[in-house]
Amino acid sequence: MSRIFEVDTPAVLIDIDRVEASLKRAQDYADAHGIKLRPHIKTHKLPRFAKRAMALGAVGITVQKLGEAEVMADAGISEIFLPYNILGAAKLARLKALHERVHITVTADSVDIVAGLSSTFAHAAQPLTVLVECDTGMGRCGVQSPEAALELARTIAASPGLVFGGLMTYPAAGQVEANQAFLAAAKAALIAAGLAPAIISNGGTPDLWHAHEVTAATEHRPGTYIYMDRFQVSKGVGGFEDCALTVLATVVSRPTENRAIIDAGSKALTSDTLGMSGFGLIEAYPGAQIVGLSEEHGTIDLTGCVDKPQIGDKIRIIPNHACVVSNLFDRVTLISGDDVVESVRVDARGRVD
């Protein structure tokens, strides 16, 4: 069995013990509060972890692209939620083909989207379940008010080939009360109209441990929780000891006393800062700051370091944002402690459509 520092760089290491602990912690929390979990696979893009979450009790998985749904369906997962507005002939045909082999559910936030779905599924053997996406504060997709949610639910319920399945939101981080208020009002309006929502789906890792405060919701869709990252730690969702994904890099140059250059740049770490300073955390060198990235180089300022890494030294970086890193590597290396377990292909990487 080889050791992690023998892996060629740059490489993504996934600590499977931390993965298991995070999956269990979230499932235990959900069980304790009577919330269903429908984890988002965007963070890991690996069928094995999707299946493991379901074995622990998740009711299904969430994906963000048809291509991701296809990969997961091919891997044998049959309960898939795709909270996205699907439109256009090519994508609607793919959705219909998926619907014929797995139980796939989607969202809509406008009558245009509902019309396209209805014309596709009007003559299908089984209707398509559609949830109404609600903008409860994020400012992205979604209907803008509980009243608009009811109106669109009515449209879905009246559309051939479709079944109204409930509500979905991706909320703004930290806005638990506003999220709850919107969903509760929409739920009440739907019940009053005879359209009781079977599912009210809430999401996001930043407020995962507050999911039970959104009492209107029936389920939660966390994604990043499986790997965690520097951003989630900054939000207090977990500690660095929970971070399962690290990027292994090698110091390739020490051009000055206080500058180290590593072989991980934006093609390995991405330029996501998520409002933080620097491009990741190096636990072994707490005084080191990753101050700049070009595509194939990372620039580290060692001014604050007592022990400074030398050329050839390998370092592990907790990235700012784990999900985007998973999308950059064809393969990741599963590890346990300092031991390499297996190299696996990231099957759902790069599914752009």
Added chain:
Amino acid sequence: MSRIFEVDTPAVLIDIDRVEASLKRAQDYADAHGIKLRPHIKTHKLPRFAKRAMALGAVGITVQKLGEAEVMADAGISEIFLPYNILGAAKLARLKALHERVHITVTADSVDIVAGLSSTFAHAAQPLTVLVECDTGMGRCGVQSPEAALELARTIAASPGLVFGGLMTYPAAGQVEANQAFLAAAKAALIAAGLAPAIISNGGTPDLWHAHEVTAATEHRPGTYIYMDRFQVSKGVGGFEDCALTVLATVVSRPTENRAIIDAGSKALTSDTLGMSGFGLIEAYPGAQIVGLSEEHGTIDLTGCVDKPQIGDKIRIIPNHACVVSNLFDRVTLISGDDVVESVRVDARGRVD
């Protein structure tokens, strides 16, 4: 023949006429000034464009990773420059294997790197040519002074299995005079020491049209010039009419009067801002601002738009940074005007090591 707006989204469109014009413009400029071109393939990652540049007069290609060199060698390109510090047993073995089938040249900026190269090539049939990387202002890799360049050149020349090939820099944008001053001083010192540099390799698209002012250099390695992007236009290197790479996206939601959501997020455009505001330019809607990206959504502020795109409309985006977009897509669509020519695999995408 299909038309570009029939392509499913998100997709990368490459205008082959603009590619050809940009390759010719740069080669004509280089020829007029007696500068050799050794274009960097990182921007396109496609053997066909590497070969086209060479057919027009480029003396070879530049790559940034061994994996990119392997793809290009497999495609039949035999003159490859890899300006990177190669170290570690795995990478040195790959370099040696490449060196046995193509003419590959590398750089070094420390005695540690030179020692690893020398021990690998000491008994090789042909010596490896190594250039000294110079930090002429970029603050990344490279020796810090002309004197240090001479010292490392002496070490290379004295190392079994290695040949000193000259100097290489990736300069800071806009610092043409400082770049020239460093290289000229290093060149003079080398000549005085009997180590006349065969190659002095300068790089970068931002100062491509100033390459002739760096009279010490013998060649230039532009990369982004083939596609151009919003950043290069902001630097005056070309106009939007030269931008060959665009991301085609679809409006999937219009939740409010002034908000549009597209199906291109950071997985299509990346979060690179390069110091600019927003995440790309939409020529057809000059008042629109791409104000936010999550992984699979782009948020557009339409406040400044008179005509506003509707759900289902497809829009073309000139990204901030073309090179990083090429790395996110397994395939790109070659176009000519509004016609689709061919879908091609991005062979050197994702070569992380």
